[in-house]
Amino acid sequence: MAAVQETIDQVKSIDVTEYKYGFVTEVEVDKPAKGLTEDTVRYISARKNEPAWMLEWRLDAFRRWKTMTEPTWSRVQYPPIDYQDLYYYAAPKTGASPKSLDEVDPAILATYEKLGIPLREQEILAGVAPENRVAVDAVFDSVSVVTTFKEELKKAGVIFCSISEAIQEHPDLVRKYLASVVPVTDNYFATLNSAVFTDGSFVYVPKGVRCPMELSTYFRINEQNTGQFERTLIIADEGAYVSYLEGCTAPKRDENQLHAAVVELIALDDAEIKYSTVQNWFPGDAEGKGGIYNFVTKRGDCRGKRSKISWTQVETGSAITWKYPSCILRGDGSRGEFYSIAVSNGMQQVDSGTKMLHLGRNTTSKIIAKGIAAGKSDSTYRGMVSAHRKATGARNFTNCDSLLIGDQCGAHTIPYIEAKTATAIFEHEATTSKIGEDQLFYCQQRGLSEEEAVALIVNGFVKEVLQQLPMEFAVEAQKLITISLEGSVG
C-alpha cells in the first residue's frame, strides 16, 4: 500500500488545520462597485464585449432573479447572504486578454505555480509519453487567464476556450446550447449565475472525435468579497469523447464567499462525457469562520442515443456545498453515472447528491456516493432516481454509504426513488456506520498506527470512486481526503 504511506507522509508534513492553498495573491484588479443592479449586469457584459443578444439574455435573467426567493429546503444553515454586499466582477489588471503567457501578471503565474498547475505547455521531449499532457484553462476570479494547448486541440477540431471567447467566436454554438440543459429560471442560483456569470470553459468536440488529451479548468477565487460565477458548457457531438476535470481553490479569509456556478453537458448520439471535479475551496477554519458557499447547478443531458455522461466528484472543501450533478437520460440506451466522495470536517456542511431522470428506453444509471463526516460537520446525500412512463427497461443501481468519525457529526440520506413503469428495475442501498473497531484492531495488530489504519480503511471505503478519476487526479484526491480528515482521529 504505497499510496497509503504517501498519504500519511503528506499528512505529517502539514499542520492540523492548515489549508495549503490559503495564500492571497496581490494583484491589481478591476472591479465595479459592490452590489447587483442592472448596471452591474451591463458592466459585466460590456467588459466582456458581448453582443447585444447576450446582454439581453443576461438582463432577462436578472429581472427574473429579482422575482425569485432563495430556496431553503437543503439541509444546510448559513446566515442570509447580502447580495448587495458582493463584488460581481473582478479581473486582474493586465490589459485586454493577454496574447501569450509573457503578458500575464507574474504574480498570477506564481500563484498557479504554487498551486502546482502547469500553465506552460510542456515541451514534448523524446521518449516522454505525450498522453500525460493536460490542457488547462485557468480562471482567476472573474476571467480566464490562459488556456493551454489550444492550437493542438484545434488541429483535432476540438474547441476549448473560455466561455467569453466562445461567445465572441462561436456564437452559433453558444446560442444553440446555452441554457438548453439548465434553463435560465431553473433555480435561484442558476438564474443569478445566468445574469452575472463571468467566465468558465467552453468545450465542443466535433463528430467522431476523441479528444486527444484531458481538458481541465482551475478556478481560483482571490479577491475579497467577490463572488465567482462561472459557466461551463461542454458539447460532445455524435460519437465524440471528452474527459474534463476541474479543480478549485481559494485563499483563507474570515468572510464567506459565494460561488454559484452552472455546468451544462450535452452528449449527442454515441457521445461520452466524463466530468471530474476535485473541489477544494477553502472550507473555513475549525470554528466555521470563513469559507466558500458552493451553490452549484450541474446537469448533463444525454440527448442522443447510447450517449453517456459520467460525473465523478471529490468534495473536500467549501464551508457549504449544495450541488447535485444530474443526468437527464433522454436518448434511448443512454447511461448516466455518478461517483462521489464527500468529505466534511470542522463545521462544514455538505448537501449533495444526484438526479437520474430516466426518460428514454433502456436507459441505465449507476450512483456510488460515499460520504465521510468528521468533526462537527454534516453530510447529506440527497438524490432522485425516476423513471418516466415511457422509460421502459430503465435500470438503476444506487449505493450510498456514510462513514462517521467522531460523535459530533451527522450523516443523512434522502433518496427519492420514483418508478412509473413496471419494467424499470431500481435498486437502492445505503448504510451508515463508523469505522469498524475490528477493522481498526486488525490493522493496528499488524503494526499500523491508528492514523495509518484509519487512512487505510478510508481509502478502501472510497476506492470505488477514486478508481473513476483520471490517474493524476486520483493521487491528488487521495491526498486531499487524508488531509481533510486530519485531526479527526482522537
Add this chain to the structure above:
Amino acid sequence: MAIVTPLKTAAEQQLVQQYADSKAALPGGPAVRALREQAFAGFEARGLPHRRLESWRYTDLRALLREARPLAGAGVATAAVEARLAALGLEGLRLVLVDGIFAPDLSSLDAIPEGVSVQSLAEALAAPREGLDRVLSGPSVAADDAGLMLNTALMRDGVFIEIAEGRELAQPIVIVSLASGEEERAVFHRSVVLAAQGSRATIVEVSEAAGAAAQQINAAIVFETGEESEIQHVRIVTRQQAATVEVQSLLATVGAQAKFDSFALVANAGTVRQQHFIRFAGEHSEIGLRGVNLLGGAQHSDVTLVVDHEVPHGTSRELFKTIAGGQSTGVFQGKVIVRPHAQKTDGGMKSNALLLNDGATMYNKPELEIFADDVVCGHGATVAQIDGEQLFYLMARGLPRPQAEALVLQAFAGEAVAFVADENLRDWLMREVEAWLKAREAASEVSTV
C-alpha cells in the same frame, strides 16, 4: 421558511365550521379541550396537508378532500354491520367501533381478561387523569402533522385500553372499526393502549366498510408501552369503498428493554395514508414496523414513518412490501432519526415493490438522519416487476402463468407476514393475501406479456 397557507379550500372551510359547531359536544375535560384548541389552531395555520409539504409529498390530502363530509352520527348497528362482524367470526376480546363510536353491545366485554381495563375514549377523556395530554400527544416527531392535529381536535370516541403490570394476554384484543354509512360521512376516532411494565399483548385493528358509501376516516392509535413489555400490533385495512380516504396515525412511545412490533396489511382499500411516529423512550428496546400493500385499480397507499432513536442501544427494523397493479400508486417514506448520543443504534429499513403493469407507480423515499457515530444503519429500496426467471422456473414445472405469478407474489408478501409472531394472525393475514390474489386472477388483471 414559514409557509403561509391561507384557508381557502371548501373542505378546509367546512372543517372550521364543523369544529366550531361540534366542539362543545366533543368529549373531554378542560385539559383535553385545551389540547383540541391548540391542535385545531395548528391545523388552521397549516391547512390540509398538500404535496408541497415534504412529508405529504405523494399524498395530496388537500386535493383528495374536495369537500369535508359531515361528521358521522352515533354509530348504528345496521344489519350489514352485524353481518360483517359475524363473517369475521372473532373469538376472545372484541371491541367494536361503529363510525368511530364505541359500541359496547356489539363488543364481547365479558371476555375482558383480568388485569385489563377497557373503557370508551369519551369516558377516558372526561375523567381527570395525570399526563393524559402527554399520552394523547405522542412522540414529538408527530407534533407538526396537520392530519394528526385534525384527529386531536375532532376525535369523538374509540377505546382506551390499559394492561396491568406483568399481564400476559393469551389472546389478541381485536378492535373492529366499521363504517356503517350509506351516505358519505367523516369519522374521527382514536384508541389508546397503555401497556404497563412487563405486559405482553397483541392488539389487532380491523378497518372495514359495512356501508356502501365512501367515508373520510381519520383515525389514530396511541401506544405507550412500559419497560420490558412486548406488544404486537396488527392492522388490517380492507373491504373499503374505492373512494374512501383513510388517514391512520400510529403513535408509539416504547419503554426500555421493550419490544414493539406493528404490521399493517392494506388490500382492497381506497386511498390509505398510514403514518407511524415511533419514539424510543428507553434503552435496549426493539421495534419492528412491517406491512404489505396490495393495490389495484386506482388505489393509493402511502406508508410514512418516522422512527426516533432518542436513546442509545435501540434496534429498529422496517420492512414494507408493495404490489401495485392497475393504475395504483404505492408510497413508502421512511425516516430513521438517530439523535446525538443515541449510540449503538441498529437500524435497518427496507421497502420492496413489484409493479405488475405499466400504469402502476411506486414512490420510495427511505431517509436516514444520523447524528451519532457509533451506529449501524442501513436502508434498501427496490422497484421492479416480477422476476422473469422465477416465473420461468415455475412455468417450466407446469404451472400456468397466472398461478406462477400468484405464487411468486404470495411468497413476496409472505416474507413480511412471516414476522407476525401469532400463528393464527399469520394465517388470517395470508388468507387475506390469497383472497386478493384470487380476486386479481379472476379479474384477469394478470398481464399477458
